[in-house]
Amino acid sequence: MSQSSQQAAILDRYHNTCIIGAGVIGASWAALFLAHGLNVVINDPNPEIEAVVKDYLAKAAPSLRQLGLPHEGLEKNLSFEPDLERAVAGADLVQENGPERTEWKQDLWARIEKAVPKHALLLSSSSARPATLQAKKMQDASRLLVGHPFNPPHLIPLVEVVPGEQTDPRATEDSVAFYTALGKVARVIRKEVGGFVVNRLQRAIFREACYLVQEGVVTIDELDDCVTNSVGLRWAVNGPFSSFHMGGGPTGLRGYFKQFGHGMKSSWANHSPVEYTDELAQLIIDQGDTAYANTPMEQMERQRDDTQIALLHAKSAVSFSDKKA
Numbered sequence: 001m002s003q004s005s006q007q008a009a010i011l012d013r014y015h016n017t018c019i020i021g022a023g024v025i026g027a028s029w030a031a032l033f034l035a036h037g038l039n040v041v042i043n044d045p046n047p048e049i050e051a052v053v054k055d056y057l058a059k060a061a062p063s064l065r066q067l068g069l070p071h072e073g074l075e076k077n078l079s080f081e082p083d084l085e086r087a088v089a090g091a092d093l094v095q096e097n098g099p100e101r102t103e104w105k106q107d108l109w110a111r112i113e114k115a116v117p118k119h120a121l122l123l124s125s126s127s128a129r130p131a132t133l134q135a136k137k138m139q140d141a142s143r144l145l146v147g148h149p150f151n152p153p154h155l156i157p158l159v160e161v162v163p164g165e166q167t168d169p170r171a172t173e174d175s176v177a178f179y180t181a182l183g184k185v186a187r188v189i190r191k192e193v194g195g196f197v198v199n200r201l202q203r204a205i206f207r208e209a210c211y212l213v214q215e216g217v218v219t220i221d222e223l224d225d226c227v228t229n230s231v232g233l234r235w236a237v238n239g240p241f242s243s244f245h246m247g248g249g250p251t252g253l254r255g256y257f258k259q260f261g262h263g264m265k266s267s268w269a270n271h272s273p274v275e276y277t278d279e280l281a282q283l284i285i286d287q288g289d290t291a292y293a294n295t296p297m298e299q300m301e302r303q304r305d306d307t308q309i310a311l312l313h314a315k316s317a318v319s320f321s322d323k324k325a
């Protein structure tokens with residue numbers, strides 16, 4: 001079977017989807033699912049939810065178009081069902097994006113498992129609640145796992161696929177196949193650690209960034225400028241390890257650690273002394289009020305999305321010419 005017919009078969013298998021919670025993340029998943037021809041039922045108690053999602057689809061349309069995906073008439077496969085049991089009754093796949101509260105997610109899955117078809121994949125977008133914890137009130141959690149995206153999921157490739165202790169390995173494989181068929185880069189995380197992988201990295205970097213601002217070393221816009229013109233660009237192409245492999249000279253990581261290992265021993269032992277306080281948050285908010293005063297959020301988001309799509313196109317153009325060479 002060709003790759004495209006395999007993808008079509010996977011999307012056919014998960015044709016009927018239910019999105020629980022259609023805020024920032026759920027609405028974006030909805031846009032991506034609809035653009036791939038899936039049926040989407042939305043369950044969200046917000047009385048304005050239809051307008052919210054329809055607005056989001058209109059906002060996401062330029063990005064979907066630039067990604068080469070259908071972006072018109074998406075609403076024809078979209079419906080709304082405020083009753084949870086009815087919303088999941090015909091679902092082949094549920095993607096949950098509700099409030100980030102452990103007990104809420106535990107109660108939700110306990111209700112869903114009683115109403116959803118047995119074969120359905122149960123996926124949570126949670127940034128921090130592992131599947132093992134979310135599953136505490138379920139009878140059978142073999143089809144539940146975390147599929148953690150990055151905002152906005154219709155655009156950023158990575159999905160961290162994090163199985164829980166009770167997840168059937170076939171459900172993990174099926175989830176990877178599903179997200180891959182949507183054009184995502186699905187990566188299985190081998191252990192359930194708090195914050196999974198990417199948010200742990202973001203957290204460590206953000207902590208240091210806040211320290212540098214607190215100390216007056218840079219302002220927030222100067223720091224962003226430093227990042228986007230150095231490691232931001234580099235890490236879109238090479239991760240920290242392959243970057244430093246090249247940074248180590250002809251002997252790669254071996255040379256890198258030989259040269260810098262000693263310095264790491266002392267710098268790792270001495271964390272920058274920064275504590276989260278209301279004053280620190282206010283300092284950053286005040287700087288943000290000045291730095292972003294003249295740029296409406298929608299404009300910033302459009303610039304972000306257009307530039308990221310251009311980068312994605314550049315990356316695939318280069319790997320295409322690599323393959324040809």
Ligand SMILES: NC(=O)c1ccc[n+]([C@@H]2O[C@H](COP(=O)([O-])OP(=O)(O)OC[C@H]3O[C@@H](n4cnc5c(N)ncnc54)[C@H](O)[C@@H]3O)[C@@H](O)[C@H]2O)c1
Pocket residue numbers: 020021022023024025026043044045046096097098099100125126127128148149150151
């Ligand atoms: N915002 C991000 O950058 C981001 C990134 C990755 C993952 N996540 C995860 O995605 C999930 C959702 O985050 P968000 O930022 O989209 O939140 P959000 O507040 O924008 O959206 C949550 C939605 O859930 C709805 N909701 C509330 N109670 C509900 C209920 N009982 N049933 C169904 N829907 C209900 C709300 O009306 C709202 O539309 C969280 O678990 C979060 O950790 C967020």
